[in-house]
Amino acid sequence: MTAHHQPTAFTWTPWLRTLRDELVQDGGAHTVLLYGSRANGSEDQDSDCDIAAFAPREDTGRDTRVVDGVFLDVFVYPESVLLQQPATEFLKLRQSVVLVQRAQQADRFLQGLQALFAQGPPALPADEAHARRSWAWKMVARMERGDAEGHYRRAWLLTSLLEDYFALRGLWYEGPKKALQWLGEHDAATAAAMEAALSPGASQASIRHAVTCVAGAPPGASPHNAPREALP
Numbered sequence: 001m002t003a004h005h006q007p008t009a010f011t012w013t014p015w016l017r018t019l020r021d022e023l024v025q026d027g028g029a030h031t032v033l034l035y036g037s038r039a040n041g042s043e044d045q046d047s048d049c050d051i052a053a054f055a056p057r058e059d060t061g062r063d064t065r066v067v068d069g070v071f072l073d074v075f076v077y078p079e080s081v082l083l084q085q086p087a088t089e090f091l092k093l094r095q096s097v098v099l100v101q102r103a104q105q106a107d108r109f110l111q112g113l114q115a116l117f118a119q120g121p122p123a124l125p126a127d128e129a130h131a132r133r134s135w136a137w138k139m140v141a142r143m144e145r146g147d148a149e150g151h152y153r154r155a156w157l158l159t160s161l162l163e164d165y166f167a168l169r170g171l172w173y174e175g176p177k178k179a180l181q182w183l184g185e186h187d188a189a190t191a192a193a194m195e196a197a198l199s200p201g202a203s204q205a206s207i208r209h210a211v212t213c214v215a216g217a218p219p220g221a222s223p224h225n226a227p228r229e230a231l232p
Contacts, residue, residue, distance in 0.1 A: 010039060010097045015068045019051070020099045027076060029053035031106045033096035037177070040095060048072065052093050054079045054105075086112040088121070091172065121172050132164050133215040140211055140218075144204055154207070158198055165190065165214045189213065 016034070023029040036050035037043040048071040056079050063074035081090070082105045094113045098106045124132075136157060143154035162180070166173040173179055183191035190213040196202060197210035 010034070010041065015070065016049070016099075019049075019067065019072070019074075023051070023053045023055075023074070023076070024100060027053065027055055028057070029055040029076060030079070030100070030102040031082060032099040032101075033093055033106060034099055035093050035096040039097040042177075049074075050092075051075070052077060052090075052096065054082050082106070082109045086116050088116070091117055091174070117172060120170060121167070123170055124167055129168055132168060134219055136161065136164065136211045136215040137218045140204075140208055143207070157211070158207070161197075161210060161214050162194060168214070 020032050023032050031054040033052045034050065035052060037047045038049055049067075051072065051074040053074065053076045055076055057076065058078060060078065061076040063072055063076070065072050086109065091113060094110065094117055096106075096110060098110075101107065139153045139157035143150045143157060162176060163173045165183075166179060174182075180191065180194070183194065190210075193206070193210040193213045196206040199206075
């Protein structure tokens, strides 16, 4: 097994070395990847530690202990995953730090993930894109009831809206942290609308404005006569 060149943002800690050694010696893992904020240097005091390990096993295991005040989120995958064509579910590992590997298997796996990412996601069929836009406005109507179900649908809408922004534009969705950062860098208007809609106590007008930014005008509304929401 070999180590790997690490990015300058990455910092080894004693507990991380111990965790890696446990996975190798006790868990039989031969390849261990660190991904997420602790791999790219953007972590804060509340960040968890995201680890993907690969071992000779048939199923996927998970470890969510708390070590030295850090929440672990460790997945131990069958080693066969490293030898297969990379699947989209593993794109979260794309920019991992390799803590240890066997025979450059992790290097080849990560190269495959990078190639998959470069291809972009499959385009949404036109009817699916239309359905997502219509669904967003349907949730707006239901949240405005103001009852428990309406509040639930409001939360559901806000959770889905960010992911749908990327799906409707043929872009990979890489989780809320990266998605919101990308919006801030590439679509400031939608980023501001989402920030307002996601704020505690956001007005219905703010949420409707965010839906307009993501999904367009309500179904049946004229592009020239779509209602303008009064924002707080």
